[in-house]
Amino acid sequence: MLSAVVILAGLALALTTLLIAAARLVPSGDDGAVEAVERVLPRIQCAQCGYPGCRAYAAALVHDGAEINRCPPGGAHTIAKLAELLGRDELALDASRGSASLQRVARIDEAECIGCNLCARACPVDAIVGIPQAMHAVIASHCTGCELCLAPCPVDCIRMVARRG
Amino acid sequence: MVDYVFERHLSGGIHIPANKDTSTAQPIRRGFIPAKLVLPLRQHRGSPAEAIVQVGDRVLRGELIARAGPPPSAAVHASTSGWVRAIEDRLVLAGDGVQPSQCIVIETDGRDEREPPPAPWPAERAAQLERIRSAGLVGLGGAVFPTAEKLATPVPCKTLIVNGAECEPYISCDDMLMRERAADVVAGALLLTDLLAAPLCIIAIERDKQRAEEAIEEAAKAVNDPRLKLAEVPTIYPAGGERQLVELLTGDEVPGGHYPSEIGYVCQNVGTAFALLKLVRDGEPLLSRIVTVTGAGIREPQNVEALLGTPIAELVELCGGYNEGVLRLIAGGSMMGCALPDDEVPIGKASNCIIAATEAEVRIDPTEWPCIRCGDCAVVCPPRLLPQELLVAAHTADFQALNLFGLQDCIECGCCDVACPSHISLTERFRQAKRSLAMHDRQLKLADESEQRFERRERRIEEQRGRSASLIDRLKGEATDPDAREAAIRAAVERATQRRDRSADPE
Numbered sequence: 001m002l003s004a005v006v007i008l009a010g011l012a013l014a015l016t017t018l019l020i021a022a023a024r025l026v027p028s029g030d031d032g033a034v035e036a037v038e039r040v041l042p043r044i045q046c047a048q049c050g051y052p053g054c055r056a057y058a059a060a061l062v063h064d065g066a067e068i069n070r071c072p073p074g075g076a077h078t079i080a081k082l083a084e085l086l087g088r089d090e091l092a093l094d095a096s097r098g099s100a101s102l103q104r105v106a107r108i109d110e111a112e113c114i115g116c117n118l119c120a121r122a123c124p125v126d127a128i129v130g131i132p133q134a135m136h137a138v139i140a141s142h143c144t145g146c147e148l149c150l151a152p153c154p155v156d157c158i159r160m161v162a163r164r165g
Numbered sequence: 166m167v168d169y170v171f172e173r174h175l176s177g178g179i180h181i182p183a184n185k186d187t188s189t190a191q192p193i194r195r196g197f198i199p200a201k202l203v204l205p206l207r208q209h210r211g212s213p214a215e216a217i218v219q220v221g222d223r224v225l226r227g228e229l230i231a232r233a234g235p236p237p238s239a240a241v242h243a244s245t246s247g248w249v250r251a252i253e254d255r256l257v258l259a260g261d262g263v264q265p266s267q268c269i270v271i272e273t274d275g276r277d278e279r280e281p282p283p284a285p286w287p288a289e290r291a292a293q294l295e296r297i298r299s300a301g302l303v304g305l306g307g308a309v310f311p312t313a314e315k316l317a318t319p320v321p322c323k324t325l326i327v328n329g330a331e332c333e334p335y336i337s338c339d340d341m342l343m344r345e346r347a348a349d350v351v352a353g354a355l356l357l358t359d360l361l362a363a364p365l366c367i368i369a370i371e372r373d374k375q376r377a378e379e380a381i382e383e384a385a386k387a388v389n390d391p392r393l394k395l396a397e398v399p400t401i402y403p404a405g406g407e408r409q410l411v412e413l414l415t416g417d418e419v420p421g422g423h424y425p426s427e428i429g430y431v432c433q434n435v436g437t438a439f440a441l442l443k444l445v446r447d448g449e450p451l452l453s454r455i456v457t458v459t460g461a462g463i464r465e466p467q468n469v470e471a472l473l474g475t476p477i478a479e480l481v482e483l484c485g486g487y488n489e490g491v492l493r494l495i496a497g498g499s500m501m502g503c504a505l506p507d508d509e510v511p512i513g514k515a516s517n518c519i520i521a522a523t524e525a526e527v528r529i530d531p532t533e534w535p536c537i538r539c540g541d542c543a544v545v546c547p548p549r550l551l552p553q554e555l556l557v558a559a560h561t562a563d564f565q566a567l568n569l570f571g572l573q574d575c576i577e578c579g580c581c582d583v584a585c586p587s588h589i590s591l592t593e594r595f596r597q598a599k600r601s602l603a604m605h606d607r608q609l610k611l612a613d614e615s616e617q618r619f620e621r622r623e624r625r626i627e628e629q630r631g632r633s634a635s636l637i638d639r640l641k642g643e644a645t646d647p648d649a650r651e652a653a654i655r656a657a658v659e660r661a662t663q664r665r666d667r668s669a670d671p672e
Contacts, residue, residue, distance in 0.1 A: 043612035045619040053619055102608060125618040144615050 034058045040081045042073045045124040046146030048098035053124070061086060069094045073102055073145070098147060104160040105143040106150070110135050112157030119149035119158060140164070167382065169367070169396040175413050177547040178401040179580050183373060184499070185337040187466040188459040193341050195470045197483055198273055201250075202474030204230065204241050205257035207266040208513035209309040211237030214301075216269055222249045227280040227450055230269055233298055237314045239514075240301040244452040244472035247273040258496050258513050259309075262503050268511070271474065283448045293360060300450035301514075302441060306339075306434030307497065308407070309515040312441070315431065322361040323429035326414060327354045327368040327438055329377065330398055330405030333498030336518040338455040339435050340377050341468040343370070346439060347380035351388055353438030356445055358392055361431055366393050368435070369410055373400045402500065403578045407432045409547050421548075421574040436517075456512055458484045462491035462521030471512045477519055478508040493527050495520040500579040534587035542581035542591060548574045552581040552591050559598035564605050567598055575599070 038058035049070035051057040060066035061082065068082040069091040076093065083090040108119070108128075113135045120128040120136060127143040130136030138149075140163070150158050207213040212234035224230055224243035231241040251270040256263055287293055298313035306328055329350075331339040343350055351368070358366040368385070370378045378397065385393050398404050398413055408419045411430045419425045425432060436454060443449045452473060459466040464485030471480055477494070481487060495502040496510070498518055512519075520526070542552035550571050558566035572595060581591040643653045 042608070044615045053623075054616070102611070124622065125615045126622050127618075142614070142618065144611065 033062045037061050037082065037085060040074075040078060040085055041071060042078065042102065044073055044100075044102065044144035044146060046073055046098075046100045046144060047124060047148060048072050048100050048146065050097070067091065067094065070097050072098045073100045100144075100146045102145055103163050104145045105140045105163050106138045106145070106147070106158050107140075107161045108136050108138055109157040109159065110137075112155050114155055116154060118152040118154065122148050122152045124148060167378065167397045168394040169414070171396065171398050171413060174416075175399070175401060175404055175409055175547065176549050177545045177580060178403060178409070179545050179583055180400075181334055181402055181500075181583065183400075184334045184459075185340065188335070188337045188457050188468055189341060189344075191465075191467050193345055193455060193468045193470055194483070197469065197475075197480075198245050198275055198277060198472065199475045199479040200273060201476060201479075202244055202247070202271040202273060202472065203255060203257075203476060203509075203511035204244070204269045204271065204474040205255070205259070205266045205511065205513055206231050206241060206268065207257070207259050207264070208241070208473070208515060209237075209239040209259075209303040209311055211239070211311060211314075213266065214238060214241045216252055216267065218249050218252075218269065220249055220252060223247075224249060224271060225278050225280045227452060229299070229450075233301070233311075236298075237311045239303045239309075239311045240299050240450070241269070241473075242301055242450045242452055243271060244474050245271075245273050246276055246278040247271045256506055256510055258503075258505070258510055258515055263496075263506060263510065286445050286448075290360065297441070297444065300444050302437065302444065302451050303514050304434055305436035305440060305454055305514065305517070306405075306407075306432075307501070307515060307517055309513075312433070312437060315426065315433070316357075316360055318361065318426040318429075318431060320427060320429055322363040322426070322431050323365070324415065324431075325354070325358050325361050325363040325366040326410060326430060326432045327357070327366060327435055328405055328407070328410055328432050329368055329370045329374070329381070329435040330410060331374070332371060332400070332402045332405035333500050333518075334402070335459050335520050336457050336498045337459075338457045338468050338517050340374050341457075342439055342455055343374070343377035343435055344380050347377075347384035348387065349442050350435050350439050351381065351384040351393070352446075353440070353442035354433075354435075355388065355390060355393065356441050357431075357433055357438055363431070364392060367396050367414055368393070369396045369398050369405075369414060371400050371404060372397050402580070403547055403576070406547065406576055406578060408576065421571060451514065454512070454514060454516070456480065456516055457518040458521075459518065460491075460495075460520035461523040461526055462488050464488055471516075473512060473514060475512045476508070477505070477510055477512065480512065480519065481508060481521065487521055488523070490523045491521045492524050492529070493522045495522055499526070500583075501577060528588075530588075533589050536585075536587055536589060539586060541584040541586065545580040545584045547578060547580065548576055550575060552595075555598070556589065556591055556594060559594045562598075562601065564602055567602055572598055572602060 038055050041054045041058060043054045045053045049057045051060055068088055069079055071078050079090055115133040117132045120130060125142055125144055127139045128136055214231035215234055216231045218230045225246045228243045229240055230243050233240045249269060250272045254265050255268045257266045294313045302312040303309045329339050329343055354366055354368060368381055382395060385395055396414060403409055404413060407425060411425045412418050417428060440451050453470050455468050456471045457468050458480055467484055469480060494505040494508055496505050496516055496519060536553055536556060538553055546552055554570045555572055558570060575595045577592050577596060579592045643649045
């Protein structure tokens with residue numbers, strides 16, 4: 001009887017020590033988790049979730065328990081995948097986050113543009129070209145439709161149009 | 166005599182009723198000028214042509230009305246004389262289904278006045294290809310790939326295959342062309358052989374087209390060119406598919422995702438050879454094509470040499486009109502054709518056949534049963550795919566599996582649909598899956614690029630911030646420390662002196 005208690009207690013102690021040591025020594029794999037979550041996001045860096053870029057949102061999802069319904073361009077599809085990946089319940093998209101869509105791109109009205117360069121500075125993917133005081137233009141194939149350039153424009157000359165091709 | 170006779174040497178494929186007899190009973194009807202032409206700017210694979218005429222312009226037969234866009238593309242010409250009445254978007258038949266395209270609408274005047282004949286056919290190859298490009302020549306077998314681009318082969322052409330197999334049910338335009346214009350087809354084939362500098366030209370004809378075969382044989386005997394050979398291929402669908410025909414004739418399989426021209430074979434349809442001859446001999450760009458108007462819903466099924474842009478309604482009228490009970494109008498053959506929304510759609514370069522199908526000819530019961538994994542589809546699949554696996558992958562939108570099972574190698578021939586005992590519309594699913602796969606790939610590419618651009622931008626902003634911070638540090642130091650201030654002033658005086666010396670002594 002005594003020997004059994006000793007053996008089991010010893011075994012428990014040894015295994016506990018081993019587990020604690022392993023937890024300390026082996027990296028936790030958080031980066032892996034963040035990366036996996038980032039893969040599920042559209043990665044177009046629209047920042048409509050309120051975080052600066054998709055990686056930041058992925059990190060917030062993994063570490064800070066951010067809500068999974070903050071990604072407008074990803075939509076229901078992304079929410080479903082995040083719910084599966086993070087083991088959370090599916091939610092409806094938080095409509096207040098914005099309306100960015102991969103199906104649209106920004107277009108600058110050439111006649112209205114005053115060349116202030118504010119939109120180019122706001123673009124997260126450098127899709128707007130133009131020098132100060134001259135007309136600016138959106139490179140449609142680089143534009144992700146994030147709408148971040150709309151707010152800074154002082155003359156409201158940027159519109160979202162359907163993406164072609 | 167026929168030089169090569171092939172027995173079955175094709176993986177997959179099916180035997181189906183040809184349904185060609187009704188349309189080959191009378192000669193090709195020629196010379197019809199419709200009241201109106203609708204000429205789409207996108208009748209070919211690649212980028213659309215660009216209109217160079219305006220509403221109200223008078224155009225002549227053969228006049229260039231839209232020049233080719235960035236390659237691959239093909240020019241569009243007025244098929245007869247008349248006035249441009251509108252330039253607008255309409256539903257048309259492009260290489261890949263019914264799509265909206267900008268169209269030039271011409272009201273014809275019935276006088277068929279021609280452009281003055283162009284300069285004689287040039288001698289250099291580059292100039293010849295340019296002429297073919299500006300003449301709007303495209304492959305008339307159905308894929309409508311611009312001919313000039315197809316003739317500019319990446320490797321020297323070993324064998325030119327002139328495709329007269331015409332394996333798809335109902336279509337008989339190539340058959341009739343070979344019967345009636347065999348000498349022209351052979352002459353066109355030899356022109357293509359010269360253009361490609363190919364040592365061998367094989368004209369391939371299906372076994373069931375005996376009259377066409379005899380006509381071509383006779384024409385070939387008359388020219389007696391050692392490069393020219395005649396091959397008889399088995400009557401099996403889809404022996405006339407480009408990849409299938411290359412494999413059948415040469416034994417070489419065209420690798421997935423590549424063109425036959427990359428391994429030294431070029432396929433051209435007999436109609437294309439005929440169109441090239443007309444361009445070289447008569448200076449006439451591509452203005453017409455032979456269309457099979459058939460199906461039980463047509464009063465007088467026949468082949469018509471139709472001007473490009475002829476509305477299907479006028480063509481049907483020419484063929485005696487519709488019979489009772491037409492259920493569906495199909496452009497193309499019964500296997501790969503697509504249903505048309507109405508008969509206002511014009512004949513384009515891709516329109517080899519128009520079928521007015523009645524109840525007996527189309528499937529009306531849409532019921533599908535579950536896949537029982539019998540494997541019949543895999544047996545008949547010409548590119549040797551596993552349609553049942555692709556179906557599962559398409560259903561679950563598993564893009565990795567779709568690529569793994571070779572969705573891109575599917576030639577959309579429809580054999581699996583016919584073989585499937587559960588009546589599953591496999592080919593349609595695969596078409597849709599190809600579209601969503603392309604969309605998925607585009608989005609993935611945009612995401613990857615966006616991520617990189619975002620990271621580069623972040624780095625750049627960080628560097629700029631670092632640079633301005635160090636500048637501020639330096640200026641602060643100079644402003645507060647007397648020694649540093651002295652040193653800065655001395656350095657500035659030094660620079661000014663040097664500059665003055667340099668400008669005084671311009672050596």
